[in-house]
Amino acid sequence: MLKKTVVIVTALVLHILVANAQKNELITNIEGRKTISLNGKWQYIVDPYETGFYDYRFKERSENDNDAFWNSDVPKNKYDHKEYGYSDKNTLKVPGDWNSQDPKFLYYEGTLWYKKTFDYKKDKTSNRVFLYFGAVNYKTDVYLNGKKLGQHIGGFTPFNFEIPDALIKTKGNYLVVKVDNKRGAEEIPTLNTDWWNYGGITRDVKLVELPANFITGYSLQLTKLLPGDNKIQGNIKLDNNNASQVQVEIPELKLKQNFPVNGSMASIDFTAANLQYWSPKTPKLYRVILTAGNDRIEDKIGFRTIEAKGDQLLLNGKRLFMRGISIHEEIPQQGRRAYSRADALQLLGWAKELNCNMVRLAHYPHDESMTRMADSLGMLVWSEIPVYWTVNFGNEEVLEKAKQQLTEMIMRDQNRASIIIWSVGNETPISETRTNFMHTLLQTAKDLDPSRLASAALEVSYKAQGKNLNMIDDPLGKYVDMVAFNEYLGWYLGTPDSCQTANWATIYNKPLFISETGAEAQGGFISTGNAMWSEDYQAWYYKEQIAMLKRMPDNFTGISPWILADFRSPRRNNPTYQQGWNTKGLIDRNGRKKKSFFLLKEYYGEMEKMYP
Numbered sequence: 001m002l003k004k005t006v007v008i009v010t011a012l013v014l015h016i017l018v019a020n021a022q023k024n025e026l027i028t029n030i031e032g033r034k035t036i037s038l039n040g041k042w043q044y045i046v047d048p049y050e051t052g053f054y055d056y057r058f059k060e061r062s063e064n065d066n067d068a069f070w071n072s073d074v075p076k077n078k079y080d081h082k083e084y085g086y087s088d089k090n091t092l093k094v095p096g097d098w099n100s101q102d103p104k105f106l107y108y109e110g111t112l113w114y115k116k117t118f119d120y121k122k123d124k125t126s127n128r129v130f131l132y133f134g135a136v137n138y139k140t141d142v143y144l145n146g147k148k149l150g151q152h153i154g155g156f157t158p159f160n161f162e163i164p165d166a167l168i169k170t171k172g173n174y175l176v177v178k179v180d181n182k183r184g185a186e187e188i189p190t191l192n193t194d195w196w197n198y199g200g201i202t203r204d205v206k207l208v209e210l211p212a213n214f215i216t217g218y219s220l221q222l223t224k225l226l227p228g229d230n231k232i233q234g235n236i237k238l239d240n241n242n243a244s245q246v247q248v249e250i251p252e253l254k255l256k257q258n259f260p261v262n263g264s265m266a267s268i269d270f271t272a273a274n275l276q277y278w279s280p281k282t283p284k285l286y287r288v289i290l291t292a293g294n295d296r297i298e299d300k301i302g303f304r305t306i307e308a309k310g311d312q313l314l315l316n317g318k319r320l321f322m323r324g325i326s327i328h329e330e331i332p333q334q335g336r337r338a339y340s341r342a343d344a345l346q347l348l349g350w351a352k353e354l355n356c357n358m359v360r361l362a363h364y365p366h367d368e369s370m371t372r373m374a375d376s377l378g379m380l381v382w383s384e385i386p387v388y389w390t391v392n393f394g395n396e397e398v399l400e401k402a403k404q405q406l407t408e409m410i411m412r413d414q415n416r417a418s419i420i421i422w423s424v425g426n427e428t429p430i431s432e433t434r435t436n437f438m439h440t441l442l443q444t445a446k447d448l449d450p451s452r453l454a455s456a457a458l459e460v461s462y463k464a465q466g467k468n469l470n471m472i473d474d475p476l477g478k479y480v481d482m483v484a485f486n487e488y489l490g491w492y493l494g495t496p497d498s499c500q501t502a503n504w505a506t507i508y509n510k511p512l513f514i515s516e517t518g519a520e521a522q523g524g525f526i527s528t529g530n531a532m533w534s535e536d537y538q539a540w541y542y543k544e545q546i547a548m549l550k551r552m553p554d555n556f557t558g559i560s561p562w563i564l565a566d567f568r569s570p571r572r573n574n575p576t577y578q579q580g581w582n583t584k585g586l587i588d589r590n591g592r593k594k595k596s597f598f599l600l601k602e603y604y605g606e607m608e609k610m611y612p
């Protein structure tokens, strides 16, 4: 009887702990923590009918259901009926999308179960353990040793769950992750996009060990530019706090200061003399050490200001012109999602070669290695959430999903100096409902991070005002810090020479940015007659576009053409030139630079001289 009570109480405690685990706040700066990687080979079961989750009446299976795929697949005895099992015959590499790992998965959209077994011994018994995922596309259910740890929705942002002490074992932990990348009308993104819906555990998986009381997140921003009297402000957030003060130390500046904790938060406010500002030319990062009680964490942080003043952008108080390029998180030569430092170096290295000082990370938050690499290489970043085209703007739940992704994006990267713009979406169609939806997101971004710009890529909704003047007047323009629009004159509309008479402006007294423009070209297709789909047509397009850019008004603050490299898209089905690829890249799917790459590089060289 006593044994039974103990079992019931333990089960109840576990239930409460697990329920609480689902509310875990995002832990930031995972790189600065003690972690154990769970990357590598994972076994899988492909489950398009979701048999492991629903029974034959399509009722959700109960926790202990012998046929639930989160429970052990080892038959209990020789009569145990098992119609599923994990095996080394079926394995996938984590991190990595499943589509590029086996030809049978190229177009797969649905559920796949991953399993990993691991041993684990804590450093100190008082420590706490969390399970961290860099990103999983799209819906994730996580189970450890048969118990559900939680669920996460959203394909491009990190999440973590605390593992209750009683649940983790020193030997043979059985971790099962259900991943479902089916597209949905009420999701972010929605059913329709122009990129590949790569599924799977696409980024790192780690166990994170933390002391009982620890720093969950923090933000340190340069808020006032005065060489002798620079102001750095922000906050430090604590979990399960028992510290009365926190300490901020920047050894290189000989700075060490304590701040009182109020509840679970400390406000930071100090001045730093002789600060070297972070910029694309001098991407200076400082070693910053934060301490709260027994917890200590280090980061490398750059300090700079960004502001929209009148119709100009100022970086560290100086006029900024952005020589940008849009990038998808994809390695073209392998047709797969990018996820590593090496991948980030390849993509940002190309951008550097193009004379860029800015990248637009389209259309969703990229791996953290990308924004960290941008910090060290000196590349300004526009970071976006996948509110793309026509999501269901009238649905409150959809708005909540967008807000959640926005929050996770900002929380993860708020200390990256490279990021100057949070974008809340791309080419959303004008309506009152949509403008309210997008306005709410812009406000959320500002509430979470008042130190950066908030914007969105607008669809070209232009009104001709007078001769050949296209006026950007999207009502959302009222709420953004910078008016950004996607312009494809000469590709979706007319031929490239249409640029010769076109002029652009906005009704808003704000900086004006071209967030996209581009034309397709099959790598290696040369045509003296500038035939469509040839590198020569694309080069013609870029020549005309560049000539047009030189006539832009004074508030023109830069451009991020579409796109660095060709990328997979199921919408692109020209059997000769596309075959499932959007070929607007300046670099083709073999990693070869097209003619236009060099034209844009030359223009950017000139702009760099004009706005050093």
Ligand code: GCB
Binding pocket: 194, 363, 426, 427, 486, 516, 562, 582, 584
């Ligand atoms: C756009 C979209 C981008 C597409 C691109 C294109 O305006 O923002 O996601 O891939 O056009 O190639 O048409």
